[in-house]
Amino acid sequence: MTLEQLALENHGYSYAFLDEFAKRELRRRILKAIALPGYQVPYASRELPIARGWGTGGLQVTLSLVGPEDVVKVIDQGADDSVNAANLRRFITRVSDAASTTDATQATIIQSRHRIPEERLHEGQVLVLQVPDPEPMRSVEHDISRAREMHADADYGLLWLALYEQLVRYRRVTQGASYPVMVHKRYVMSPSPIPRWDTPKLHQAAHLTLLAAGREKRLYAVPPYTDVYPLEFTDVPFKVEDQRGWVCIRTGAQNKFMNEIPNEDGTSTHEMSDTGYIEKLLNAQPGDTYYDNNGNFYIRGYIRS
Amino acid sequence: MNKETHNGHTSIAERLSVLSQSSAHQVKALAESLLDDLGVIEVLENRTGLVMLPYTDSVQGITFNLGEVLIAEASVRLKDHDGVEGYGSCLGRDHVQALALALCDAALRAGIRADTITAFADARALELIAADQELLRQVETTRVNMETF
Amino acid sequence: MYVAARGGEGAIQNAEALYNDLKAPIDADVVRAIERTMPYLIDRVMGEGSLYAPELAALALAQTGGDLYEAVLILRAYRSTQPRLAYAEPVTTKMLFTVRRISAAFKDIPGGQVLGPTLDYSHRIFQLDVLDGKAAATATFTPDTPDAPEPVQPVAPREYPLVADWHRMAGLMAPLEKHADQDPSDVPDVTREPLLFPAPRAERLQSLSRADTGGILALGYANMRGYGAVHPTINELRLGYAEVQVRHPISGDLISLGRVRVSQAEIVTHFANSATGVFGANKEKRQNHKEELALGFAATMGWNEIKVIAAAMLDKAMDLPAPHPAHTEEFVLYHTDPVEASGFCIHYKLPHYVTFASGMDAMRGANQIAGDEGKSVSEQPEAELVAEAQE
Amino acid sequence: MRPTQTATEAASRATFLALMGALSRPGMIHSLPGDPQGDELRTFVAIGKALLDLETSYYTPEALLSRKLALTGAKGRNPAQAAYHFYPHLYAEDLTAIEQASVGDYLYPDRGATVMIGCRFGERAGQCMQLSGPGVLNQSPESRIQVSDVPLEFWRQRARRIHYPMGFDAYLIDGQKVIGLPRSTKVELEAVPCM
Known part of the structure; x- marks a missing residue:
């Protein structure tokens, strides 16, 4: 027997990278977030071997949920194969032994940056959205302590005013992605920089959505079957992106969220942003989608425009 | 190690401190030479981890966390010697060095080859003190003569 | 015309391989050479990485080709995987094995001015002989002491009194408040609880300790140059070694694991209590309006004088009732974390x-x-x- | 780097997932992992292991459970300070402790306590309740629950103490089964049994 033989093996890294203390803290905070839909829960936010701002908030949530039997889908801008999505998927599966898929309906956990899949998610699935800035009022109040007081007072006057000013100046609301929403009639929330096309998908959804900002150290949730409404004026309804007439060059599909790809002659080609859905359309039978082929949202009357 | 002996007695803790700061190579060799006399060894813990280093603000006197220090640590039990336990830790990530320290600690507590360990530790203590003295001698040469500052 | 269908995975792996290919390969000797020849760079990485591990800091630098922010990130991420085993005994300034200690406030101070290791008075001239292979750079210690014909024999003290204690004895500064003994696990910790404002002083000092040197310098310099109302003097600056002492779990005795390099700075301003609006942090407790000196403080792991001086000035500036926006606590502490700032900056490279x-x-x-x-x-x-x- | 999950890690995660599922779908019964034949404190201990460590605190009137929860490193605290309350049986006299449970404040409502209550589900003598709020699908079977062994006064107390977003969150536990009642769930007592 030598000293080297006697020494215990030092394997260095925990299951799913984070140590148990970190996971327990995240889990405690996730439960509070679910109990307070749309409310930003502060959390410690561990450093991961991925740069801050590259999805470390979402990644921490995923790592606190994931187990070896999970099937994980990771997307960035709707694509499974974009470099950041590929890298995060490689990391998650490497540290957890979970399987991965590009099929939104087969995944148990979907981590996403900037998109919600076109196919309707179902009960039991968890959508983890990466959040660069959790504060919907950042543009009108940069002091986060003051913004927190405004949330406490449900004082969203400045935000309404900002939307109103856009109307006066441009005759329409010019907010693009990250369209602010009211959750369970209490908290205004940033849905993360998803396009307005995806915003309605959070309303009365069957799945659980967890949103996390690693750098800003806040996480929040939209439980299943919860009211989520975009801020809109009675006479100026909320509008999704107008992509009518755009046809996906790969599938011929219409009325799904498209990427616009510039051509050299100044025109544009269009392609669906959700690559998992493209794959399914080409090779299999896709499930129900949030918007039908005519662009109607599945909950009738929710989008008024 | 800068603590001088009290009344000529050096405690186990003081010797352990010296051992923790001795070269990994030497401590491992020492522990290796003890193995045959220690009987069955149960390694309870042997890992790397962090020690938070608190610091005291000299202005308001409050304590804050300066940062963490990487250490390796080990706990062992000597099954053939009434289950005497030993603990060792050192700066850095060498968990075998920590195990060697824990074995030295257990041996000292069980009174096994205590003379060997003590002699080793006392020799290292003198080396550490000498190194400190040399550094302080060098530092003294940088003292500013106030008339020329 | 399509966004590459399966190009992502291969491209990221090849990109990393190319990065490594464009620099020389590394081995244990290279890492050891970095650790031994660049202690100040190692200290900066460890201080900002908030982890004292010289060998790993050197490896991080070697692995990243010296990209400082990448090196700090590796160290920070490694922290997330390691359990916290213990809290060391709190370090106090008086216990520091001090090798450099100066004050700009007084010509002489109890214990004296000791320069220790510094390049402050060096002429910044290349040692071109090294490149020509003619001579090794001054590697051995040969004290140049023209006014002392004999080599100096006296030994410097290892510990020094505090300059601030002299201010207190002289009645220029409020006596140190007695703080009840605190369980180290109860000290607020920004790595365990998110920073909320106003931050407890412990969280402020911890944040400054792990802050980005460049960020702290930029904000500190703005303060020094005129955006701050503080006109500071360095009260005391120290470089030294702090002993890492932990409790032996069986005997309960303190054992020392060795020493780590630390630096700390105090800056001092006049008229802490005056109506000019320069108040000490605990202004509520000082109702007598006696004019006092006010001190700012900062410390960090490793020897990094620029950071602790600038941070100590910011510590003072953040106490002002209406400081410049760049010196408010929320602004300073949020924007000087190296990992968060650099990560967000490079995230703009991601598709949007x-x-x-x-x-x-x-x-x-x-x-x-x-x-x-x-x-x-x-x-x-x-x-x-x-x-x-x-x- | 080989990811290996220890049995403890796996149990903690499974317990957490059950709690997360229960809180996401109030009224729906979720199953906690573990041995269904174990002692009656087992689920409370398992929840303690999944959620507690030295960074948080607990309160329980049950001495044996308190000793077991202390092993997690969490601080035993009085009802007003404890983040997690554990009542294997909720007696009328425990309501004074629940009365003190933190409901958080307007700035930080997440500081409200979490309360675990042992009870029975689906017994005919139980109190029938109609649930509504986030996670509750209107007209779904799980929107009505029947619970016994909880003092009636508790429900009135809960309604009185919760001023959304301030309030406490509750889990009802019957053996291996758990129902989540976040503060966002509105509970209406029904005069007649559910079944």
Whole structure:
């Protein structure tokens, strides 16, 4: 027997990278977030071997949920194969032994940056959205302590005013992605920089959505079957992106969220942003989608425009 | 190690401190030479981890966390010697060095080859003190003569 | 025309391989050489990485080709995987094995001014002989002491009194408040609880300790140059070694694991209590309006004088009732974390075409309305519109 | 780097997932992992292991459970300070402790306590309740629950103490089964049994 033989093996890294203390803290905070839909829960936010701002908030949530039997889908801008999505998927599966898929309906956990899949998610699935800035009022109040007081007072006057000013100046609301929403009639929330096309998908959804900002150290949730409404004026309804007439060059599909790809002659080609859905359309039978082929949202009357 | 002996007695803790700061190579060799006399060894813990280093603000006197220090640590039990336990830790990530320290600690507590360990530790203590003295001698040469500052 | 279907995975792996290919390979000797020849660089990485592990800091630098932010990130991420085993005994300034200690406030101070290791008075001239292979750089210690013919024999003290204690004895500064013994696990910790404002002083000092040197310097310099109301003097600056002492779990005795390099600075300003608005942090407790010296403080792991001096000035500036925005606590502490700031900066390299498309849609919509009404929104500041429309 | 999950890690995660599922779908019964034949404190201990460590605190009137929860490193605290309350049986006299449970404040409502209550589900003598709020699908079977062994006064107390977003969150536990009642769930007592 030598000293080297006697020494215990030092394997260095925990299951799913984070140590148990970190996971327990995240889990405690996730439960509070679910109990307070749309409310930003502060959390410690561990450093991961991925740069801050590259999805470390979402990644921490995923790592606190994931187990070896999970099937994980990771997307960035709707694509499974974009470099950041590929890298995060490689990391998650490497540290957890979970399987991965590009099929939104087969995944148990979907981590996403900037998109919600076109196919309707179902009960039991968890959508983890990466959040660069959790504060919907950042543009009108940069002091986060003051913004927190405004949330406490449900004082969203400045935000309404900002939307109103856009109307006066441009005759329409010019907010693009990250369209602010009211959750369970209490908290205004940033849905993360998803396009307005995806915003309605959070309303009365069957799945659980967890949103996390690693750098800003806040996480929040939209439980299943919860009211989520975009801020809109009675006479100026909320509008999704107008992509009518755009046809996906790969599938011929219409009325799904498209990427616009510039051509050299100044025109544009269009392609669906959700690559998992493209794959399914080409090779299999896709499930129900949030918007039908005519662009109607599945909950009738929710989008008024 | 800068603590001088009290009344000529050096405690186990003081010797352990010296051992923790001795070269990994030497401590491992020492522990290796003890193995045959220690009987069955149960390694309870042997890992790397962090020690938070608190610091005291000299202005308001409050304590804050300066940062963490990487250490390796080990706990062992000597099954053939009434289950005497030993603990060792050192700066850095060498968990075998920590195990060697824990074995030295257990041996000292069980009174096994205590003379060997003590002699080793006392020799290292003198080396550490000498190194400190040399550094302080060098530092003294940088003292500013106030008339020329 | 398509976004590459399966190009992502291969490209990222090849990109990393190319990065490594464009620098020389590393081995244990290279890492050891970095650790031994660049202690100040190692200290900066460890201080900002918030982890004292010289060997790993050297490896991080070697692995990243010396990209400082990448090296700090590796160290920070490694922390997340390691359990916290214990809390060491709190280090106090008086216990520091001090090798450099100066004060700019007084010509002489109890214990004296000791320069220790420094390049402050060096002429910044290349040692070109090293490149020519003619001579090794001054590697051995040969004290140059013209006014002492014999080599100096006296030994410097290892510990020194505090300059601030002299201020207190002289009645120029409030006596140190007695703080009840605190369980180290109860000390607020920014790595365990998110920073909320106003931050407890412990969290402020911890944040400064792990802050980005460049960020702290920029904000500190803005303060020094004129945006701050503080006119500071360095009260005391120290470099030294702190002993890491932990409790032996069986005997309960303190054992020392060795020493780590630390640096600390105090800066001092006059009229802490005056009506000019320069108040000490515990202003509520000082109702007598006696004029006092006010001190700012900072410390960090490793020897990094620029950081602790600038941070100590910011510590003082953040106490002002209405400081410049760049010296408010929230602004300073949020914007000087090296991992967060650098990570967010480089995240802009990630694709943003969904948000950009959403913004384009809003702009086209607005343009169409304007076109219908006979004027183009393009005449409006377009960049502003897209910015508003994006995240 | 080989990811290996220890049995403890796996149990903690499974317990957490059950709690997360229960809180996401109030009224729906979720199953906690573990041995269904174990002692009656087992689920409370398992929840303690999944959620507690030295960074948080607990309160329980049950001495044996308190000793077991202390092993997690969490601080035993009085009802007003404890983040997690554990009541294997909720007696009328425990309501004074629940009365003190933190409901957080307007700035930080997440500081409200979490309360675990042992009870029985689906017994005919139980109190029938109609649930509504986030996670509750209107007209779904799980929107009505029947619970016994909880003092009636508790429900009135809960309604009185919760001023959304301030309030406490509750889990009802019957053996291996758990129902989550976040503060966002509105509970209406029904005069007649559910079944």
